[in-house]
Amino acid sequence: MNRIKKITLFFLVFTLVFASAFFLVACNEQQEDEGDITRDLYVYAIAFEDAGATEEESSAKVQADADSSADKTAIVYLTFSKTDRKIEGANALWHSEKRKDGEFYFVTTIKISLSPESIFSAVKESIPQEDLVKDEVEYNRLKVVLRYDTIYKSIKSNGEITRSGRTYTHAFVLDENLQNDVFTLEMRSANSANWYAVLAACAFGVVLISIIATLAVKGAKWQKTKTKE
Numbered sequence: 184m185n186r187i188k189k190i191t192l193f194f195l196v197f198t199l200v201f202a203s204a205f206f207l208v209a210c211n212e213q214q215e216d217e218g219d220i221t222r223d224l225y226v227y228a229i230a231f232e233d234a235g236a237t238e239e240e241s242s243a244k245v246q247a248d249a250d251s252s253a254d255k256t257a258i259v260y261l262t263f264s265k266t267d268r269k270i271e272g273a274n275a276l277w278h279s280e281k282r283k284d285g286e287f288y289f290v291t292t293i294k295i296s297l298s299p300e301s302i303f304s305a306v307k308e309s310i311p312q313e314d315l316v317k318d319e320v321e322y323n324r325l326k327v328v329l330r331y332d333t334i335y336k337s338i339k340s341n342g343e344i345t346r347s348g349r350t351y352t353h354a355f356v357l358d359e360n361l362q363n364d365v366f367t368l369e370m371r372s373a374n375s376a377n378w379y380a381v382l383a384a385c386a387f388g389v390v391l392i393s394i395i396a397t398l399a400v401k402g403a404k405w406q407k408t409k410t411k412e
Contacts, residue, residue: 220277224302226268226310227260227330231317257315257322259306261329273305275329293368295329299357303327327357331368338370 232255261270275297281289306327315322331340331353342355355366 218279220279221274222263222277224261224270224273224275224305224329225264225266226270227262227264227266229310229314230258230260231322232256232258255320255322256324256326257317258326258328259310261302261306261327263331268309270302270305270309272308273302287373289372291370291372295355295366295368297329297357297364297366299327299359299361299364301362302357303359325359327359329355329357329366331355335370337372338368340366340368342366 261273263275275295278294278296279291280294281291283289303325306325312321315325331342332350333353334349334351336351338351338353340353340355342353345352345354353368358364
């Protein structure tokens with residue numbers, strides 16, 4: 184009987200732990216429900232289209248480039264991660280929606296709504312002209328690229344995706360002529376609550392079978408002892 188009591192106690196504790204985990208995960212998922220967040224934009228880096236040229240090639244082209252600086256393009260990379268260079272007046276609206284993909288997965292879709300026209304204006308006002316000079320050549324044309332970095336391979340988007348080590352970068356090129364644009368991120372994740380429920384059910388089944396088997400053995404021994412008497 185002591186063995187049965189121990190198994191029963193283990194079963195009760197095990198059930199309590201999984202029930203607590205189930206409700207905690209369920210509450211957490213409820214908090215991650217759809218919503219809107221306005222996020223600011225920051226300068227990640229400034230690059231130049233001829234950044235791959237050698238030092239000799241760059242020196243040889245200084246005079247020629249000076250005569251055609253209007254055709255040179257500086258690429259301003261923006262990010263949502265905080266840096267020491269915030270673009271005042273530039274932001275984007277994040278709208279997230281979560282839907283079920285079967286019983287064991289969720290698909291979270293994030294729509295990033297912004298105004299490329301306004302962002303271009305804010306970038307031009309925030310970045311001084313001296314930051315757009317390379318090898319004594321002024322880069323008067325701007326290209327603005329919004330980048331989103333993540334370690335999750337499962338995130339998909341309608342941007343250009345590149346990988347560097349463990350980081351996946353989603354790059355979205357802004358069109359200065361557009362007043363409004365929308366970029367999309369999508370991620371498939373596990374429905375933890377249902378997975379915990381399945382594990383709890385399996386654990387319940389294993390413990391229940393153990394109890395039944397123990398009772399059956401005890402019953403057989405008791406029946407055998409009674410028969411001998």
